[in-house]
Amino acid sequence: MRVILAQPRGFCAGVVRAIEIVERSLEKFGAPVYVRHEIVHNRHVVETLERKGAIFVDELHEIPDGAVTIFSAHGVAQTVIDEAKSRGLPVLDATCPLVTKVHLQGKRYVARGRALILIGHEGHPEVEGTIGQVGGPVHLVSSTQDVDRLDLPADAPIAYVTQTTLSVDDTREIIAALQRRFPNIEGPDVADICYATQHRQSAVRDLCRVVDLLLVVGSRNSSNSNRLREIGIEQGLPSHLIADGSELDPAWLAGVGTVGLTAGASAPEELVLDVIEALRHHGALEVEPMDGVREDVEFRLPAELRERTKEPVR
Incomplete structure (x- = not known):
């Protein structure tokens, strides 16, 4: 069985920036920092940041006075910004540019x-x-x-x-x-239109032409991950959205010679590797990337996080 990897796949520049904002905030200000909503739609990413000291909340009233506050990559309404200002919360905005x-x-x-x-x-x-x-x-x-x-x-x-x-x-x-x-x-x-969304969908369409089964690594609540799976179905392929290798169903592989593998924009590459390892247990002998777009987009961090020096919250 062959495994062909879509190119590009996984993290986009907006997700990389959002995660780095949380990580650098923890380095600079110390734990805990509070994040309104999931920073990105991936449970693995959220749990990793929780272990480092991030606390995820649904609304601002759950955040203590004076605590470092981060808005997720998805953006927030003006009323949320106004409420944070009225409470004097020190805010870092991880909204994708x-x-x-x-x-x-x-x-x-x-x-x-x-x-x-x-x-x-x-x-x-x-x-x-x-x-x-x-x-x-x-x-x-x-x-x-x-x-x-x-x-x-x-x-x-x-x-x-x-x-x-x-x-x-x-x-x-x-x-x-x-x-x-x-x-x-x-x-x-x-x-x-978001370059990352278009690139990942175009790559999946190319991938679907040469595989028997499509696996998309991503979370159930990730809009772009679900859309990648839907594209596979539209192309007439058996297509499944899985969080990691533990969700691989061996029954999907019956009679399959080539598996296509991609990941939504909020899914880290380590989860793709986890799925590859699971596929190896079921007879995957070759893993090869497709040719595709090489993304080099980077978004700047907020000015207060460009220096890593730890300092007290003011």
């Missing part, structure tokens, strides 16, 4: 008097943060059917933004439906 870019785009559209439509999944933390950032009404759509149900006149000035964990392919039909219904519409350039 590409998510922040969506917030700024949305604010500009609303300031110009356009009705804002957000393409995304209801209840996702990034969507909730974006809705709470733009300073005006937001119409959330997840499908072309949602577009048909929008209670807006056809001649209304419209603009749209998208959840970053959706790719060009994910949003193409919805954007086309919006353009058909609303002639006076604006939206971001295709180049503004």
